[in-house]
Amino acid sequence: MKVNTYENRLLLILFLCFGFVFFDRLALSFLFPFVAADLNLNNSHLGMLSSVLALAWALSGMTLGHIADKKDSKKYILVISVVAFTVCSALSGMVTTFVSLLIFRGLMGIAEGPVLPISQSLIADASNPKRRGLNMGLVNASAPGLIGAIVAPPILIWLATDYGWRTAFYATMIPGLLIACLIMLFVRNKHVHESIAHQHVHVSKGDIKTLLKNRNILLCVLISCFYISWFITLISFTPTFLMQARGFTPETMGGIMGSLGFAWMIWGFVISALSDRFGRKPMMILFTLIATACPMVLLYADADSMLPLVFLTYTGLGCFTLFMATIPAETVSPSQVATALGLIMGVGELFGGFVTPTIAGFMADTYGLQVVMWIASGGSLIAAFLSLFLKETAPARVGVATSQLAAGQI
Template sequence: MVNNNKYSNYENILLSVLFLTFGFVFFDRLALSFLFPFMADELHLSNSHLGLLSSVLALAWALSGALVGAWSDRIGKRKPLLVIAVILFSLCSALSGMVTGFISLLAFRAVMGLAEGPILPISQSLMVESSSPHRRGLNMGLLQGSAAGLLGAVIGPPVMIAMAEAWGWRQAFILSLIPGLIIAFLIWKYVKPDADSRTQTAAHHDKQDAPRPRGIKAYAGLLSNRNILLCTLISCFYLTWFVVLISFTPTFLVNVRGFEPSTMGTIMSCLGVAWVIWGFVVPGVSDRLGRKPTLVIFTLLAACCPMVLLYTETPLMMGVLVILTYTGLGCFTLFMASIPAETVSRGQIATALGLIMGIGELVGGFGSPTLAGFAADQYGLQIVMFVSSGAAIVASLLSLMLKETAPAVLARRNLAVSQPSA
């Protein structure tokens, strides 16, 4: 018999630890953007350098997420990999404060991307096993959406900027090592080893393990599954929506819309607030309404956000509408975690999540911003808003072809089928 109280306590402890873990990943990933104005002159960096630094991190993130995620499934040792990854990316972030030029900074950011890439697929595979079916989507949404938004987009900017103003940008990077080491200790102390976790959660997980193919066969087998293929394609277009929007919006608001930098900062903060709110609301809704309809509806709403930035007249109204329409970060949890985790066997979860995230990062995080930048040079910066909105619309259309996976919805359907008609 499984002790339900003990199981529920561990579920909440694991959620808390992994919330801090992935939130701090985004805190570090976005730190360069916040500190770039402080370091650009000293290191002789240009906007092209910033773009390349972001791209190489995304490329490394994509490759390691796919490869190490699959490896963690194969060896069945996720906890030690998670501890090592957190320590490594924290060290690389701290070493960014000791660089002397672009090349050394590029090298540290690349290694940092390699360390950060596996953290999401490994964390979500741990979370899905320890989640009660009725709150699986909510847990995964808090981990992936709200954590990144709260620590990366709401808390991160003022904290990193305040440290840079008080002690300098180098010290701000170096001090980021401290919370990373604390989080690594929390993982080591509170996250159960795979064997223990598997024993305690077996009664709560509704998928049996299956034989695990390796290498190219593993990826080919996953992509032959309709939901996994669709989630991978959705990831490409959704990463395009997100990265293009988040990369170009500050410049767009100042240079095209003519807003003051302070006003631009306030609107960007609204994006962070929306990220936190929708990060758990959307997955929570999907637990009851279903993954597929939730993804379709909130993705169409996300497609409206670039149009809000393009056409809304006043900053106040723009901020309100941004909070109401910046729903896409909650959808990320559905196609990048919940749906694939509920589609494949336990032994393929990290592989599937790493594959979906990796290809999405390559196309949407690495390729699309460059193409959008070239288009902006040719046709004006307004074009990036149409690129972002169009990508979300395509993602919504692809979502219509998904098969439903939400446990509560499937249970209701099975109950309706089993009941004799009147």
């Protein structure tokens, strides 16, 4: 197979780009103990800061993703977004009040919203069909897992401990501006891969109503709502749950959270690669059912067995690429990809990232922290059920079905 140099170069740049989005998005979680002590903040403030970013991210992703599809080139919108969220993250180090921090986090969410839809539309266009799922999985899941969940914590905590939390925020400008330069220098203005341009399913118009009439898009929107509920509930409440409800030490909790980060990175590309060969739909169903077990592991497993069991069951982030990027990109025409991805991500963030954590927090105060694990498990179980109705889009599997139909075998 001929090596596509541009495809690999684009993959590397967008891997760094979206990974750094989560470096910035999760930075406040890791730095919050330092920020809270200085600005006199509490856990309610942390919840509000997370919610406003998710809300801004959702609305921005839907709106700017649609606008990007109307432009001849998405490259410059992506560059502006990267520079904007980098500056907003750095400016978070200058705040003196909760309100000013809330404003900068909201602005950062607006800037970050279109990055995923645009990045995935670019990588879908440039990818060889046989590795499209793998490429999109590396960008969508492995990158934030590696850069946001594994690399970010030790770097940010070291900077905050030795130089202060404000310096840690300022330092985020350096990689962000470097990534913006790489996009400007090495990403093409236009490129549409022939296999996408003549995909088997098309949407004639880019408006939201037309997209939602497509079964796969509607299902992906619904799956996003419940799957993001699974993810945000787990990532938000697990550290507190492990220490308060399970009585684990901070060291044990840290090890378990590290296992989640490694699982995020590994499953992020493994599941996407498997879907290239065995199909998107069966991998969605199988690994979403496995992800349903992860909250139960956190709820009932002992400390010794929890680490490997968490790694084996935290498979959901690998499925995110399928319903949030790969399946939509293979369902609609190239000119609607960013719109579709922005819609799926945006609605999911509104429900799963903004509404569900608030409900889970109130229920945890009323019924105990254990209830959040049942909420998370229920979210992925509903997502698995909805996945049963998806229409297969993987080129390898669609090609097999087409050839069998022509031969009269099905």
